[in-house]
Amino acid sequence: MIIGKSAMAGTLESSDAQVTVEPSENGLELEISSSVMNQYGRQIRATVMQTLERLDVQSGKVTVVDKGALDCTLKARVECAVYRSNDIKDALPWGGAIV
Amino acid sequence: MNPNLKRLRRSMMFLNCQKPALIKDPYIYSPDSIMLDLEDAVAEREKDAARYSLFHALREIDYRGVERVVRINGLDTDLWQEDIRCAVAGGCDAIRIPKTETGADVKRVEAAVQAAEEEFHVEKGRTLIMAALESARGVMNAYEICTSSPLLFGIALSGGDYTKDLQTSISGTGVELMGARQHMIIAARAAGVQCFDTVYTNLNDMEGFRKDVETIHTMGFDGKSIINPRQIPIVHEIYTPKPKDIIFAEKVVREIDTKKAQGIGVFTVDGKMIDIAFYDGAKRTLALAKASGVYKGDL
Numbered sequence: 001m002i003i004g005k006s007a008m009a010g011t012l013e014s015s016d017a018q019v020t021v022e023p024s025e026n027g028l029e030l031e032i033s034s035s036v037m038n039q040y041g042r043q044i045r046a047t048v049m050q051t052l053e054r055l056d057v058q059s060g061k062v063t064v065v066d067k068g069a070l071d072c073t074l075k076a077r078v079e080c081a082v083y084r085s086n087d088i089k090d091a092l093p094w095g096g097a098i099v
Numbered sequence: 100m101n102p103n104l105k106r107l108r109r110s111m112m113f114l115n116c117q118k119p120a121l122i123k124d125p126y127i128y129s130p131d132s133i134m135l136d137l138e139d140a141v142a143e144r145e146k147d148a149a150r151y152s153l154f155h156a157l158r159e160i161d162y163r164g165v166e167r168v169v170r171i172n173g174l175d176t177d178l179w180q181e182d183i184r185c186a187v188a189g190g191c192d193a194i195r196i197p198k199t200e201t202g203a204d205v206k207r208v209e210a211a212v213q214a215a216e217e218e219f220h221v222e223k224g225r226t227l228i229m230a231a232l233e234s235a236r237g238v239m240n241a242y243e244i245c246t247s248s249p250l251l252f253g254i255a256l257s258g259g260d261y262t263k264d265l266q267t268s269i270s271g272t273g274v275e276l277m278g279a280r281q282h283m284i285i286a287a288r289a290a291g292v293q294c295f296d297t298v299y300t301n302l303n304d305m306e307g308f309r310k311d312v313e314t315i316h317t318m319g320f321d322g323k324s325i326i327n328p329r330q331i332p333i334v335h336e337i338y339t340p341k342p343k344d345i346i347f348a349e350k351v352v353r354e355i356d357t358k359k360a361q362g363i364g365v366f367t368v369d370g371k372m373i374d375i376a377f378y379d380g381a382k383r384t385l386a387l388a389k390a391s392g393v394y395k396g397d398l
Contacts (some may be wrong), residue, residue, distance in 0.1 A: 009151075073152065076148070079151050084147065091181070094188030
């Protein structure tokens with residue numbers, strides 16, 4: 001899937017993450033900031049990258065501001081931002097690309 | 100038949116799917132059920148975001164035996180069908196239909212649930228349904244709604260919208276809800292399904308909340324919708340059979356079993372006249388006590 005346009009999902013509340021996606025010509029660029037970067041930075045990056053991989057996103061700028069989100073929330077926010085960037089809201093691949 | 104149709108549902112706590120902090124660990128408060136909300140609590144522009152959160156929460160969070168009900172958006176929106184696909188694919192235990200007015204509403208949801216179970220290879224009949232009645236028409240059609248689907252485990256009163264439709268408001272006395280409560284519990288019992296009361300929204304009036312729960316408990320309701328964890332222990336306390344009730348129920352069951360074998364129909368237990376009509380009630384008390392963890396006996 002491509003990043004069709006800039007889109008955002010999530011909030012800066014505790015236990016949440018705010019994910020912004022923007023179109024880019026330079027492959028995948030991932031920027032993460034987190035209140036728990038030292039402890040969980042690597043895991044956050046891995047979760048975000050796996051989620052993008054499952055969605056087959058190969059190019060785009062992805063910015064994550066993490067506020068202590070669980071893995072399941074990170075996935076949810078990345079997926080939401082990517083699908084929003086393509087204006088897709090229905091007939092989603094639950095259990096397929098979204099897993 | 101799905102064994103969860105009749106499970107214990109004293110406390111059913113609403114949680115907003117838009118808020119990750121709320122849905123990550125509600126099991127620590129030990130409600131019997133959580134109701135993961137995609138409807139009223141979720142802002143219109145966050146409806147899509149709430150679904151992704153719901154799906155992953157259902158798939159990845161261990162709710163430790165707490166029943167996971169999903170409140171979908173109303174059948175008058177273009178959201179409810181995708182809500183059901185998401186919830187069923189995630190593996191929810193039940194769907195709560197808001198603003199239910201007829202048995203046909205339940206049938207529409209039943210068909211969508213069955214289609215989703217097939218699409219996502221979920222065991223057929225695993226996903227139950229409950230219906231919230233939020234209007235005078237819905238309350239009037241309670242029995243029709245209660246008997247509309249074998250997947251329907253119960254009905255719930257939604258007092259805020261119902262009183263608006265009645266052109267009144269929540270007074271705190273319960274007077275405005277009396278008719279609906281009475282009608283719904285009778286309809287539910289006639290149909291053999293469960294019945295749940297509306298939320299109590301004044302969190303500063305715990306004494307009023309306690310009285311409200313005592314009232315619906317006396318009326319025969321199976322449980323209450325909850326909006327704050329502080330309300331849970333009060334509901335459970337009121338719904339847990341007292342030791343004297345458990346002892347009496349045990350005596351009643353044992354005596355009826357014994358006397359029946361001896362051909363005796365009417366007798367006394369602790370000075371009270373007892374006959375077969377007391378049997379089911381006593382069994383229910385023991386089942387509730389067992390489910391509440393206060394009875395370890397063999398009956």
